[in-house]
Amino acid sequence: MQRMGMVIGVAPGMVEEYKRLHVAVWPEILDLISRCNIRNYTIFLREPENLLFGTWEYHGTDFEADMAKMAADPKNQEWWAFTIPCQKPLESRKEGEWWAMMEEVFHHD
Template sequence: MTRLAFKMHLNEGQKQEYIKRHNEIWPELKKLLKDAGVSEYSIFLDEETNTLFAFQKVSGDGGSQDLGKTEIVKQWWNFMADIMKVNPDNSPVTIPLEEVFYME
């Protein structure tokens, strides 16, 4: 099991919309993530900076950000592009974080 963490940026004033959209996550997207080996996925918000911190446990070859070639993930990125910082292909701008401590 691999633990992955990365950060993203939420646009100002979009907290409630971001929460709403994730509370209504598409079943087919959730299934894709689970089938890809993502067993845990948490996203936290630092409201002072609008920084989103994401954490995943993954048993496959990569995390959620490695599924960008699938049509459902592309659709999700397009759906989320208006409320967060994105790349030209509408994928979220993500910054991988290095794990420097872990206590089991």
């Protein structure tokens, strides 16, 4: 199991839309997340900075393949058509990232 964390901004004026979308995430998306071996997935919002922090546990054996499966899924592409306009990536993210991945520096069970 691997814990992961990521951060992204929310586009100006899109906080309420992002919240609205995530009150009722489509069942197909929730199923896809599970089929891609992601568990305990949580997104936090920090206002007034409008930063989203996501954290989850990856329980698979091939993260890149699972993420490719997620990206290729037509329902997920439809979901992203609604969520991506709400997001504002950090300028400091690495090339190829949308959400900026974070290094875990402490954990306590």
